[in-house]
Amino acid sequence: MADGSEKNAVVSNKKPITGLGVSKVIxxxxxxLKEGDLFWGITGWEEYSLLKSSEGLFxxxxxxxxxxxxxxxxxxxxxxxxxxxxEVCAPxxxxxxxxxxxSGAVGQLVGQFAKLMGCYVVGSAGTQDKVELxxxxxxxxxxxxxxxxxxxNAAVKRYFPExxxxxxxNVGGKMLDAVLLNMRVRGRIAVCGMISQYNCDxxxxxxxxxxxxxxxxxxxxxxxADYYPxxxxxxxxxxxxxxxGKIKYVEDIVEGLENGPxxxxxxFNGRNVGKQVVxxxxx
Amino acid sequence: MADGSEKNAVVSNKKPITGLGVSKVIxxxxxxLKEGDLFWGITGWEEYSLLKSSEGLFxxxxxxxxxxxxxxxxxxxxxxxxxxxxEVCAPxxxxxxxxxxxSGAVGQLVGQFAKLMGCYVVGSAGTQDKVELxxxxxxxxxxxxxxxxxxxNAAVKRYFPExxxxxxxNVGGKMLDAVLLNMRVRGRIAVCGMISQYNCDxxxxxxxxxxxxxxxxxxxxxxxADYYPxxxxxxxxxxxxxxxGKIKYVEDIVEGLENGPxxxxxxFNGRNVGKQVVxxxxx
Numbered sequence: 001m002a003d004g005s006e007k008n009a010v011v012s013n014k015k016p017i018t019g020l021g022v023s024k025v026i027x028x029x030x031x032x033l034k035e036g037d038l039f040w041g042i043t044g045w046e047e048y049s050l051l052k053s054s055e056g057l058f059x060x061x062x063x064x065x066x067x068x069x070x071x072x073x074x075x076x077x078x079x080x081x082x083x084x085x086x087e088v089c090a091p092x093x094x095x096x097x098x099x100x101x102x103s104g105a106v107g108q109l110v111g112q113f114a115k116l117m118g119c120y121v122v123g124s125a126g127t128q129d130k131v132e133l134x135x136x137x138x139x140x141x142x143x144x145x146x147x148x149x150x151x152x153n154a155a156v157k158r159y160f161p162e163x164x165x166x167x168x169x170n171v172g173g174k175m176l177d178a179v180l181l182n183m184r185v186r187g188r189i190a191v192c193g194m195i196s197q198y199n200c201d202x203x204x205x206x207x208x209x210x211x212x213x214x215x216x217x218x219x220x221x222x223x224x225a226d227y228y229p230x231x232x233x234x235x236x237x238x239x240x241x242x243x244x245g246k247i248k249y250v251e252d253i254v255e256g257l258e259n260g261p262x263x264x265x266x267x268f269n270g271r272n273v274g275k276q277v278v279x280x281x282x283x
Numbered sequence: 284m285a286d287g288s289e290k291n292a293v294v295s296n297k298k299p300i301t302g303l304g305v306s307k308v309i310x311x312x313x314x315x316l317k318e319g320d321l322f323w324g325i326t327g328w329e330e331y332s333l334l335k336s337s338e339g340l341f342x343x344x345x346x347x348x349x350x351x352x353x354x355x356x357x358x359x360x361x362x363x364x365x366x367x368x369x370e371v372c373a374p375x376x377x378x379x380x381x382x383x384x385x386s387g388a389v390g391q392l393v394g395q396f397a398k399l400m401g402c403y404v405v406g407s408a409g410t411q412d413k414v415e416l417x418x419x420x421x422x423x424x425x426x427x428x429x430x431x432x433x434x435x436n437a438a439v440k441r442y443f444p445e446x447x448x449x450x451x452x453n454v455g456g457k458m459l460d461a462v463l464l465n466m467r468v469r470g471r472i473a474v475c476g477m478i479s480q481y482n483c484d485x486x487x488x489x490x491x492x493x494x495x496x497x498x499x500x501x502x503x504x505x506x507x508a509d510y511y512p513x514x515x516x517x518x519x520x521x522x523x524x525x526x527x528g529k530i531k532y533v534e535d536i537v538e539g540l541e542n543g544p545x546x547x548x549x550x551f552n553g554r555n556v557g558k559q560v561v562x563x564x565x566x
Binding site: 191193208219220 | 477485486487488491494495496498501503505509
């Protein structure tokens with residue numbers, strides 16, 4: 001099972017693409033990972049991988065939950081949402097939270113964390129199906145399809161007449177520009193990613209950065225690796241919510257490694273709904 | 284004595300422009316400010332001002348230092364540099380610090396604070412005279428004239444081959460774009476102002492914001508008002524350095540209120556050297 005969502009996947013003629021996946025140990029010379037053990041971490045997009053180090057691999061102890069969840073809610077995206085929202089955004093009850101790419105693996109969790117905190121949360125996504133998912137399944141207070149908004153600034157203002165305290169940034173570009181105009185004083189923007197910009201020859205210009213001064217805004221990028229030491233604390237936090245159904249999680253599962261490239265490309269045009277997972281083999 | 288550097292100065296047909304100035308009390312119904320007392324704070328650009336509240340006015344207790352210093356190093360710009368550098372930038376010894384508009388009222392202090400902290404500091408300015416001032420008077424490790432650099436990214440890279448830990452941002456636009464490409468991991472950008480953008484019909488686009496994610500950069504705007512409660516602590520910190528000559532301060536003094544408008548406009552094309560002060564009347 002490999003996960004095609006990694007932006008750091010590198011294509012080479014000699015080596016398989018790497019990505020976050022869930023794997024079973026076939027053979028091991030590492031006493032910490034024995035034959036039959038399950039783990040998640042960076043592996044190759046291939047049926048069998050030879051891993052020379054266990055660095056960045058996390059042993060799986062809870063198997064009452066679908067193993068694919070360790071590519072998402074219980075893996076890197078889950079920890080990203082957890083660290084990014086609770087640590088970088090420093091949310092307070094009642095604050096106004098906006099999440100872009102909100103039905104994605106990270107965004108869907110950030111919105112639900114925001115609701116657990118007692119925040120008001122609105123998400124943006126690129127299809128009407130995703131908008132419905134945000135409102136009906138994930139419990140966002142509201143959601144909109146950014147592709148149907150000719151004026152993003154007006155759209156953001158419509159959903160946040162009082163302004164935004166926290167923006168969880170996944171897309172960059174024009175959306176960031178619209179959000180900057182609508183931030184509240186001492187607002188925070190946690191920059192998780194800027195997917196709209198990754199394949200641009202020249203990244204789009206962002207024009208409204210003066211809001212940073214006028215509104216005393218903090219913009220901060222972060223890396224999930226900073227939160228790896230908190231992984232077991234994160235599991236203790238999220239497992240009960242998953243088991244009780246209080247946090248929902250949606251995946252878009254594609255069968256077969258041969259469909260991996262299409263799944264990867266689909267991420268950039270929003271074809272997937274929820275976390276994109278490619279099933280290479282069932283255990 | 285009025286200070287023409289305030290970006291929040293408002294022009295109206297009915298009221299004088301307001302700015303930070305040093306004034307003497309002629310008459311007062313406020314027991315905290317008696318006749319003859321000196322204070323700094325927001326007053327009108329006029330010889331006599333009627334102030335209805337003492338909010339935002341700071342009584343002057345130390346007069347062994349030029350009174351004009353209370354429009355700068357001992358006033359709002361000094362406190363801005365102090366709060367912005369020590370609190371927002373959270374500097375550590377040995378870090379690489381870059382200051383734009385570095386010979387200005389705030390920049391010249393930030394650079395000197397950075398040297399006091401044991402940092403390596405480079406400043407940019409718009410004339411060769413200012414560059415010499417930065418290196419020879421203020422003790423910057425190096426300085427350059429941004430107007431003579433056809434490629435700002437290359438210029439920043441030349442002065443910071445190891446990258447920048449702290450950028451004290453006064454100008455915005457192209458300079459910010461060049462700096463973003465050269466930030467180090469966990470770098471901090473304190474946004475004090477963006478003077479290059481204030482008079483643009485459409486602010487310039489900043490293209491390299493993805494560095495925020497890749498390098499885990501924090502960008503933060505701040506307001507001097509947040510540091511007003513620290514004003515007396517700031518005075519205790521800076522007065523000894525001024526008296527011992529360990530912190531230098533350069534002003535550009537213009538005589539006569541009638542020269543105020545020209546002085547104000549000059550700020551936007553860099554005509555002044557150091558803090559721009561307009562002397563309305565001597566006490």
